[in-house]
Amino acid sequence: MGAHEVLIAMAGAYNQQIFQFGGAAMAEEQWPEFPCEDPTATELADWLRVWDASLKGLEVEAVLRGATPPSLISLSRATDLTDFTELTAVDEPDAAKRLRHNASVKRAHRDEANRVEAYAAGVLRVTNGFAGQLERALRRTAPARLRRLRASHAVAGVPGAYDGAAMMLALRALVGVRGPTQRQSSAWHERQWERLRDTRLPDGCVADDYAAKCHELIEVHLPNFSRVRLEKSTLTDVLIDFLPE
Secondary structure, three states, X not given: OOHHHHHHXXXXXXXXXXXXXXXXXXXXXXXXXXXXOOOOHHHHHHHHHHHHHHHOOOHHHHHHOOOOOHHHHHHHOOOOOOOOOOOOOOOOOOHHHHHHHHHHHHHHHHHHXXXXXXXXXXXXXXXXXXXXXXXXXXXXOOHHHHHHHHHHOEOOOOOOOEOHHHHHHHHHOOOOOOOHHHHHHHXXXXXXXXXXXXXXXXXXXXXXXXXXXXXXXXXXXXXXOOOOOOOHHHHHHHHHHOOOO
């Protein structure tokens, strides 16, 4: 049985409440659900921040960085067999020596092929296990997006296996891409900024009212702006203008 077949046979192990991504077991509740089919910039950033923090120390985090998972380092070292080839009768007239040499060559090439297969299967174990976790995060809140991710990142030749690292990179790539919901949301947040700008605090209001107004702009609305640009100096002027008359 090849390494990929072994992986397929073990696939059911990933449908448990505790997930092992090579090196650390994590409870399911530690991984929040994806916000929705088309999250706002703030929702996406909040989700990514929690997940990226949870990924630290896991094998799949190394794959996401383009590095070798710690448990697979010993399998990652290739053996250069370019010049280690079989001999012909012309190369080695002694039949016994030639047979011994050629047997060693075949064994070395076979071992190297097994190493390559084992390494690929190990990476697949890590990424497919993580795909299961992502599926649970998207299944209820973003089923259409999950279907697209599964279609785009199915592992060829391994039925039911998915490249979870590639799926995560695709979700990270959503940063800065504004879908229809985000565009609608940004327009609403920008209208709220106009409301805050045009509604002056009454003279004699308490300091908490001013602080709440500044907090609403900076923490709630500003991260979701699309057309409006409030740079540092401009934002400072805006906050000064928020002061009561």
